[in-house]
Amino acid sequence: MSDELAGLGRFAEPSVAILVSLTDGPKHGYAIMTRAHELSGEPLGPGTLYAALSRLEARGLIEALEPEDRRRPYRLTDAGAIALRRHLEQLGGVVRTGLANLRRSEGNPPATT
Amino acid sequence: VTARQPRGARLLALYPDDWRARYEPEVAWILAQEPLTWRGRLDLVRGAIDAHLHPSDPSPLSIIAAISAGGLLTAHAIVGSLQPVPPDWPGYLEDTLPLVGLAVAALVPALVGLWLKLGDTDGALGRLGIVLGIAGHLAWLAALAGALLGIEYGAITAVTSSVAMVGVALLGVALAGARRLRLGVLLAVAGLVGLAPPAVGWVLSAAAWTALGLVLMMEFGDTRRGALGHV
Numbered sequence: 001m002s003d004e005l006a007g008l009g010r011f012a013e014p015s016v017a018i019l020v021s022l023t024d025g026p027k028h029g030y031a032i033m034t035r036a037h038e039l040s041g042e043p044l045g046p047g048t049l050y051a052a053l054s055r056l057e058a059r060g061l062i063e064a065l066e067p068e069d070r071r072r073p074y075r076l077t078d079a080g081a082i083a084l085r086r087h088l089e090q091l092g093g094v095v096r097t098g099l100a101n102l103r104r105s106e107g108n109p110p111a112t113t
Numbered sequence: 114v115t116a117r118q119p120r121g122a123r124l125l126a127l128y129p130d131d132w133r134a135r136y137e138p139e140v141a142w143i144l145a146q147e148p149l150t151w152r153g154r155l156d157l158v159r160g161a162i163d164a165h166l167h168p169s170d171p172s173p174l175s176i177i178a179a180i181s182a183g184g185l186l187t188a189h190a191i192v193g194s195l196q197p198v199p200p201d202w203p204g205y206l207e208d209t210l211p212l213v214g215l216a217v218a219a220l221v222p223a224l225v226g227l228w229l230k231l232g233d234t235d236g237a238l239g240r241l242g243i244v245l246g247i248a249g250h251l252a253w254l255a256a257l258a259g260a261l262l263g264i265e266y267g268a269i270t271a272v273t274s275s276v277a278m279v280g281v282a283l284l285g286v287a288l289a290g291a292r293r294l295r296l297g298v299l300l301a302v303a304g305l306v307g308l309a310p311p312a313v314g315w316v317l318s319a320a321a322w323t324a325l326g327l328v329l330m331m332e333f334g335d336t337r338r339g340a341l342g343h344v
Contacts, residue, residue: 009233030143045153046143047160050136054164055233070138 004059004083011052014044015061018052019076019084022062028071029053056080121149127161129168167232175226176329178219183323185216190315206260214257220277221250223322226329227300228284234291242284249277278307299325 005012017036021027027035029049036044053074056062061080065073076084121144125137149157189212196205228235228243253273260266282304289297303321306314 007232007234009235011233029139030146033143043152045156045160046140047153047156047158047163050140051160051163051167054132054136067138070142072139 004061004079005087008052008055011048011055013040014048014052015056016084016087017042017044018049018056019061019080020088022074022076022080023084026065026073026075028068028073030071032074120144121154121157124154124157124161127158128164131168132164166229172226173333175223175229176326176333178221178223178226178326179322179329180326182216182219182223183319183321183326185212185219186315186319186322188212189216190312190319193315194312206266210257210261214254217250217254217257217277220281220322221247223325224250224281224284227288227296227325230293230296231287231291236287236290238283238290239287242280242282242287245276245280246284247280249273249275249280253277275308278304280304281307295328296325299328 005015008015014036017040018032020039021032021035029046032053033044033046033049036049053062057064057074059079060077061083062074063077065075122141125133125140128137189209192208192212224243224246228239228246231239253270253276256264256266256269256273260270282301285297285299285301285304287297288300291297299321303318303325306317306321308314309317
């Protein structure tokens with residue numbers, strides 16, 4: 001995990017889902033919550049959502065836009081896009097290696113000891 | 114939040130004022146969109162605890178406490194070093210206990226403030242450090258209060274202060290491991306020299322706590338400048 005996201009402790013995973021949900025454009029809290037749930041399969045509560053949003057905002061990875069009624073959209077910053085790309089590339093390496101190893105073991109099951 | 118507030122919106126009253134000023138309308142809007150489950154309520158309560166533990170605008174209390182502790186420990190070191198046969202001169206308890214007692218009391222909020230610096234990187238070592246540090250300082254304070262009442266103080270203050278110093282040192286190591294190097298090293302030094310013989314330990318511990326207070330003050334200034342820059 002990239003340094004910017006690793007320092008978020010238990011908020012690192014929800015933060016990744018939030019950042020990914022913002023990759024296709026700014027969203028307000030409810031839309032982020034819904035999209036993050038779709039992406040990760042895990043419901044994201046409002047308490048966790050705003051704890052993560054405040055951290056991401058403080059680190060300059062997202063920024064709040066002008067409020068629309070009572071909803072405030074958030075946007076991925078350049079720093080946020082870089083941190084997310086770095087994290088996804090690291091994750092991509094793990095996924096590729098894991099899948100390749102599984103394919104090999106499925107074709108040629110290891111002998112049990 | 115109006116009179117027809119959504120279910121669960123009352124839980125937002127648990128959040129600190131600055132958080133509510135910034136986020137409450139947004140969260141209240143979310144709560145109005147769909148019924149809040151018991152899991153969602155629990156999540157809001159956890160969020161409130163987190164918002165209190167990690168305020169966006171840090172309290173200056175730990176800075177004041179650390180600098181006060183440094184000053185009191187320095188005064189204590191001066192009083193001690195001016196005596197011909199420390200630490201058993203006549204009137205030792207009357208001369209030193211108020212200074213040490215106030216310093217130990219000030220170290221508790223200073224330690225809590227430093228533990229909060231670990232933020233989301235708080236781990237087992239940091240938690241062990243803060244538990245030993247706070248329990249040790251409170252027990253040390255009780256032992257000092259007991260000494261004023263005539264209860265034997267030598268062995269018990271040695272044990273309780275040692276536990277407190279081990280806690281301080283562990284918290285320092287945890288901070289250094291979490292890349293808070295300046296604070297971590299100074300805190301570890303404050304804890305380790307606190308285990309040294311009195312004359313040397315007092316002076317070095319006083320210096321380390323004063324330096325910690327100054328570093329905290331600089332970081333606080335940077336945070337405030339950063340916050341003003343975002344306005």
